[in-house]
Amino acid sequence: MNHPLPRRGFTLIELMIAVLLGMLVVYTAVAGFRVASQSVTMANRLSLENALIRAGFQEAHHQLDFWTNLDDPDDTNRQRLRGTVDMDGSGGVGDRLKDIGITPTVGFPFTPMSTIFPANRPLKTNMPTAGSTVPRFPSALGTPQAPLLPLDGSPSAPVNWLAEADNDLGFDPTYAWSPHDPRTWSRSNVIEKERGYDWDNEIGVPIWFGRYGIFTNLDEGTSLAYHTLNVKPNRTDAESARYQANYQPTGDKPHRWYVRQVLGLSRSLGFYGMCDYLPCNVIYSGYASFADNNRTSAGGLPRYFMPDKGFLVGTGMHEIHGLGLHGLTHAQSFGVCNPELRTVSDIDLAKEHFRYWESDYSTYWNTGNADDLKKLMRVTLAQDTLMKSSPGHWPVVSVGVAHYIKSAKFANVARVRWTNPITGNESELSFTGVGTTLRGARMQRKLDGGWARWDNGSGAMNDSHLDTP
Amino acid sequence: MTYCSVQHPQHRRGTILIIVAGISALLASLALTFLVRNRTDAEETQATIRDVQARLMLVAACNYIQECSRVGWDQYPTTPFAQNDAFPTGSMAAQTVNVHEETFGWIDVRDGRIGPITQEGRQCWSPALVLSDGIRSRPRWPAPDSIARCPMYVWKRTKYATSLHAAYNPIQQHDDSASDYLMPYLRKPDPQAVGNATWVEHKQGDRTPRIETTNKSWFRVLREGPSTFLITCGAGPTQGFRSYDEADLQGMGDLFNNDRSYFNVLAAQEARLWYRVEWSASAVESTYHWQEHHTTRSWDSYLQWPVNASHSWPTGPRSLAFVRNFGGTFRWIMRLRSEPTNW
Numbered sequence: 001m002n003h004p005l006p007r008r009g010f011t012l013i014e015l016m017i018a019v020l021l022g023m024l025v026v027y028t029a030v031a032g033f034r035v036a037s038q039s040v041t042m043a044n045r046l047s048l049e050n051a052l053i054r055a056g057f058q059e060a061h062h063q064l065d066f067w068t069n070l071d072d073p074d075d076t077n078r079q080r081l082r083g084t085v086d087m088d089g090s091g092g093v094g095d096r097l098k099d100i101g102i103t104p105t106v107g108f109p110f111t112p113m114s115t116i117f118p119a120n121r122p123l124k125t126n127m128p129t130a131g132s133t134v135p136r137f138p139s140a141l142g143t144p145q146a147p148l149l150p151l152d153g154s155p156s157a158p159v160n161w162l163a164e165a166d167n168d169l170g171f172d173p174t175y176a177w178s179p180h181d182p183r184t185w186s187r188s189n190v191i192e193k194e195r196g197y198d199w200d201n202e203i204g205v206p207i208w209f210g211r212y213g214i215f216t217n218l219d220e221g222t223s224l225a226y227h228t229l230n231v232k233p234n235r236t237d238a239e240s241a242r243y244q245a246n247y248q249p250t251g252d253k254p255h256r257w258y259v260r261q262v263l264g265l266s267r268s269l270g271f272y273g274m275c276d277y278l279p280c281n282v283i284y285s286g287y288a289s290f291a292d293n294n295r296t297s298a299g300g301l302p303r304y305f306m307p308d309k310g311f312l313v314g315t316g317m318h319e320i321h322g323l324g325l326h327g328l329t330h331a332q333s334f335g336v337c338n339p340e341l342r343t344v345s346d347i348d349l350a351k352e353h354f355r356y357w358e359s360d361y362s363t364y365w366n367t368g369n370a371d372d373l374k375k376l377m378r379v380t381l382a383q384d385t386l387m388k389s390s391p392g393h394w395p396v397v398s399v400g401v402a403h404y405i406k407s408a409k410f411a412n413v414a415r416v417r418w419t420n421p422i423t424g425n426e427s428e429l430s431f432t433g434v435g436t437t438l439r440g441a442r443m444q445r446k447l448d449g450g451w452a453r454w455d456n457g458s459g460a461m462n463d464s465h466l467d468t469p
Numbered sequence: 470m471t472y473c474s475v476q477h478p479q480h481r482r483g484t485i486l487i488i489v490a491g492i493s494a495l496l497a498s499l500a501l502t503f504l505v506r507n508r509t510d511a512e513e514t515q516a517t518i519r520d521v522q523a524r525l526m527l528v529a530a531c532n533y534i535q536e537c538s539r540v541g542w543d544q545y546p547t548t549p550f551a552q553n554d555a556f557p558t559g560s561m562a563a564q565t566v567n568v569h570e571e572t573f574g575w576i577d578v579r580d581g582r583i584g585p586i587t588q589e590g591r592q593c594w595s596p597a598l599v600l601s602d603g604i605r606s607r608p609r610w611p612a613p614d615s616i617a618r619c620p621m622y623v624w625k626r627t628k629y630a631t632s633l634h635a636a637y638n639p640i641q642q643h644d645d646s647a648s649d650y651l652m653p654y655l656r657k658p659d660p661q662a663v664g665n666a667t668w669v670e671h672k673q674g675d676r677t678p679r680i681e682t683t684n685k686s687w688f689r690v691l692r693e694g695p696s697t698f699l700i701t702c703g704a705g706p707t708q709g710f711r712s713y714d715e716a717d718l719q720g721m722g723d724l725f726n727n728d729r730s731y732f733n734v735l736a737a738q739e740a741r742l743w744y745r746v747e748w749s750a751s752a753v754e755s756t757y758h759w760q761e762h763h764t765t766r767s768w769d770s771y772l773q774w775p776v777n778a779s780h781s782w783p784t785g786p787r788s789l790a791f792v793r794n795f796g797g798t799f800r801w802i803m804r805l806r807s808e809p810t811n812w
Contacts, residue, residue, distance in 0.1 A: 025488055032492060036499045043506045050510055054517050061524065065804035176696055177800075179578040179750045279751035280798045324754035408754050434528050440745070440803030454745075456693060457810030 049395045049418065056386050056397045056416035057429065063401040064412055064435035066444065069384065070338055070403075071110045073445050080339040081108040082466075084116055085350040093354040096304040097267060099295040100218060100288040106350050107268045109336050109438055112447055112466045116268040117171045166256045171264065173443075173467040177279045186216040186258040187283050213287035213300050217254030218263070259286025263304070269438075270353030271334040275325055275405055276438040283324055326408035332356035335404030336438065338382035352379055359406050380404055381415060393421050403438065410437070442466040519704040519740035526621070526688040526702035527744055527802075533619065534690065534698055534748055535796030537611060538574045542585055542593035574750040574797060575696045583695045585611060603714035604811070610692075617690045620708040623682040628674035631660035684708075691812055696748045701812045705739030707732065711812065743805040743812060750797050 010018065063069045072078035087094025087104045094104035107116035165183060177184050262284060266274040274284075287300045296302050328334075337352040344352075357363075357376035364370055383400035390396075397418040404411055416429040436444070443465045446452040452463035572585030572593060585593045594615070598606035602616060610617045636659035641649050662671040684706035691699040703709060708724060710716040713732040716724060725732040 029488075029491065032495050036495055039499055040502050043503055047506050047510055051513065054513060057517060058520070061520065066806075176576060176747070177749065177751070178576050178581055179574075180576075180581040276801075279749050279800060280754050280794075281751040282754075326754045433524070434531075435524075435802065436744075436804045437799075437801045439801035443801070443803050444806065451806055454805060455809050456699065460810065 045393075049420075052386065052395055052397045053416060053418060053429070056399045056418065059386060059399045060401055060414035060416055060431075061433065061435070063399065064414060064433045067401075067403075067436065067438070067441035069340065069382075069399075069401055070336060071441070071445065073449065073451050076449065078340060079110065080346075080349070081110040081336075082112065083108060083346065084111060085346045087347065087350060090347050090351075092351055093304075096302070099291065100302045100304065102263065102267065105267075106270070106354065108350065108353060109269050109273045110442060110445070110466060111268060112468075113171045113173075113268065114447070114469060117264050117469075161255075169260055169264075170469050171261075171268075171467065173469070183255065183257045184279070186255070186286075214254045216258040216285075217256060217287040217300070218259055218302075219254070219287075219289045254287070262286055266354075270336075270350075271356070272336050272353065272403065272405060273438055275328075275334060276410070280325060280408070284328060285323070324408075325405070329405045330407055331358065331360040331362055333359040333376055333404045333406045335376055335380040335402065337379045338400070338402075340384060341382040342379065357404075359404075376404060377402065381413060383415060383417060395419060395421055439467070516740070520742075522686045522704035523702040523740040523742050526686050526704070527700060527742070529621065530619070530688040530690055530698075530700040530702065530744075531746065531799060531802075532796075533617070533688070534575075534700075534746070535794065535798075537617075538585065538748060538750075538797050539572055539795060540569055542572055542587070542611075543569050575692075575748050576750065578750045583613060601715070601718045603712040603718060613692050613695060615692055617692075618687070618709040619689065620683075620687040621685065622678035624674055625677040625679055626663055626666070626675040629671060630663040630666075630674065632663050634661070635659060636661050689812065693745070693811075698746050698748065699809065699812055700744045700746060702742040702744065703739055705741075706735050707739060712736075741808070743807075743809060745803045745805065747800045748797050749800045752795050752797055 071081050084105050084107050087106055088098070093106060097104045097106075105116070262274065262278065262282065263286060265277050268274075269277065278284075285301065285305045288296055288302045289300060294303065297306065334356055337349060339349055342349065358372040359376060363373045381400045381402035383398040386397040386399055387394075395418045397416065399417075400415050402411070402413045402415075404413075412433050412435060414431050414433055417426060418428075419426050443454075444452060445466050447464040447466060447468055452465040454460075454462050570587040570591075572587055573579055574584050576582075577584040577586050582592075583594075587593065594608070594610075594612035596608050596612055599609050600607050600616075608615045636655075636657040638653070638655050638657055638659060640651060640653050641647055642651055644650060662668075686702075686704045687707070687709035688703065689701040689709040689711075691701075693699050701709070708716075708721075710721070710732070713722065713725060713729040716722050716732065717727075725735070
């Protein structure tokens with residue numbers, strides 16, 4: 001039988017098929033490796049991005065609780081908000097303070113109380129301070145104790161008003177502003193109508209409901225004489241004449257504590273800081289001796305507290321009365337300005353803490369582009385990169401937290417933003433949070449640098465902090 | 470021929486096996502990479518979630534402190550529970566009614582006494598040391614230096630829970646001689662109680678925790694001063710007990726299988742944050758009328774727009790609904806950097 005010889009080679013067709021199949025296998029393998037490599041790279045990149053976003057998220061919460069974006073206790077180069085600035089001659093708040101005889105030096109939100117608040121010394125020259133001892137409760141840095149009440153009887157049967165309570169000029173970190181303390185009852189002038197732009201000629205009836213100056217006044221009793229008023233031409237009737245009272249000085253001494261606290265906190269910490277420290281039911285107002293040339297209203301309300309002329313800036317209205325927090329921040333906001341990424345002078349930085357930003361509809365009406373709102377965000381929500389140095393192919397993450405007041409709400413707005421290094425796309429995570437307040441952040445900080453220790457164990461020695469008198 | 474026809478197919482199967490095995494290994498390694506990466510990310514995310522969950526407890530604790538300043542007390546140390554009477558004088562004085570009387574703040578707004586105190590002046594707390602936190606004896610909440618432990622979970626059925634399903638109440642329209650002809654009488658109450666609960670069950674609810682909501686988070690409040698509180702915010706399953714000893718002393722060791730080491734393991738996995746806060750009785754801001762009205766130069770005053778005015782439109786800037794908080798407010802909140810000795 002003839003058996004065919006075993007084949008020792010391949011036909012051309014077989015070779016071609018083999019080569020083709022081989023190429024397919026190699027291509028598949030290469031493509032598989034490529035896909036796998038890309039997938040791993042993508043997974044790593046996404047994982048890295050997620051990790052950095054998480055880190056940004058955590059950092060934002062850290063800033064919410066410790067305010068380190070605004071003041072870093074561990075870095076003396078990042079404590080710009082602890083200083084003081086002489087605003088004499090720089091206009092604005094400096095002039096408003098000088099109007100009422102107060103030194104035009106102001107502080108920032110992290111300025112220690114002991115360097116700026118008028119502890120144991122008068123706001124004004126030659127003002128009485130007898131009987132004032134601050135702190136009254138030196139051993140109680142953590143535990144509030146019963147305040148020294150101005151009435152030596154009970155609230156239902158008061159006996160005498162103690163001058164010592166009014167002369168207390170310092171900031172007492174243990175005082176709780178309790179409602180049963182009559183010193184907290186000031187509601188200032190309920191309403192004082194200006195009724196016109198020309199103050200001297202068109203003032204109508206500035207004192208409708210009584211002499212509110214006696215509830216809170218920077219000055220002594222004999223200085224409470226009000227300007228004799230010109231009656232507005234269209235109100236020369238008997239009813240109007242009734243209000244043309246010539247308020248004569250009396251022996252009644254006005255109470256001083258309230259306005260000193262309001263003015264003192266404002267001057268020490270800026271508008272945001274003042275609102276943070278005072279209870280929510282405070283009326284932000286007070287009185288001084290009548291002074292002409294628009295330094296006070298006819299009723300003695302200082303320009304500092306007047307619409308468009310000082311603190312109550314921006315209400316745009318022509319009516320003078322004490323405002324509460326909602327009234328103040330219904331159409332505008334106060335904020336804490338982040339100094340870290342800003343190169344403005346200390347005076348300009350201080351001005352940013354003694355002004356408002358329009359943050360309501362008006363910001364659109366006036367400029368059409370929410371210009372003031374953008375400025376507010378720019379100065380309060382200054383974002384800083386999470387990592388000062390990182391590989392070029394890593395996403396760049398920046399974090400910032402803004403603190404401002406709007407419609408009586410203390411807003412803490414956090415923003416985490418990251419940029420894709422490949423596409424350049426920018427994404428953002430914004431959220432609001434509840435955390436440490438400004439006052440809490442100040443109590444976290446040791447007076448002479450670093451973090452203040454706090455413990456409630458038996459015999460624990462706690463550090464002095466920024467509010468320690 | 471036989472030799473050739475047998476050997477070649479076997480060789481091809483081996484090649485395919487190698488290729489398939491290689492691709493499979495590739496896929497497996499790819500999947501493994503993803504899984505490992507995902508697991509790592511998930512673990513890191515869990516830590517973030519726990520932190521957020523704990524932070525949420527700060528809000529819960531603040532709400533609790535605000536509410537407790539005004540409501541929630543119906544047992545007074547000086548008066549046995551059975552004799553709590555809502556009307557201490559007058560014709561109803563003899564009645565024993567279980568009521569939650571209103572109180573007037575942690576520092577009483579009327580005279581500065583340490584509250585909560587009822588309108589009649591009954592103190593809702595006692596300084597008697599009756600509980601132990603495993604370290605020392607403490608009075609019962611809400612006395613100063615006492616502790617409230619609040620594990621968070623969802624009740625199986627809340628009080629007065631009503632069904633989302635409308636009750637079927639057809640209108641009788643066939644018998645025109647009937648008194649209810651075409652009358653929309655609600656013969657079946659609508660809305661109806663969830664789960665056919667009796668009235669008592671409906672009123673009391675079912676406090677049984679929904680299992681999927683347990684062991685998530687808790688808060689714990691130490692009243693360190695009349696109006697200052699130390700809040701511990703936790704995310705984890707220890708239910709707010711500081712130690713196993715505390716749980717055991719309060720007869721609740723079985724929550725942790727009566728196993729100290731088990732409790733310690735759970736505690737080690739938790740997120741815990743500490744905050745100090747100060748409560749204030751200030752409940753509302755005090756602008757007497759709103760600036761929007763200035764534009765009309767109206768001669769209005771606080772007499773027309775008193776603080777509790779409610780006749781303004783609800784979303785108007787003059788409405789105080791936005792800024793009213795009858796439970797008081799917080800003057801400051803401070804996160805602690807480290808665990809305090811007492812909490």
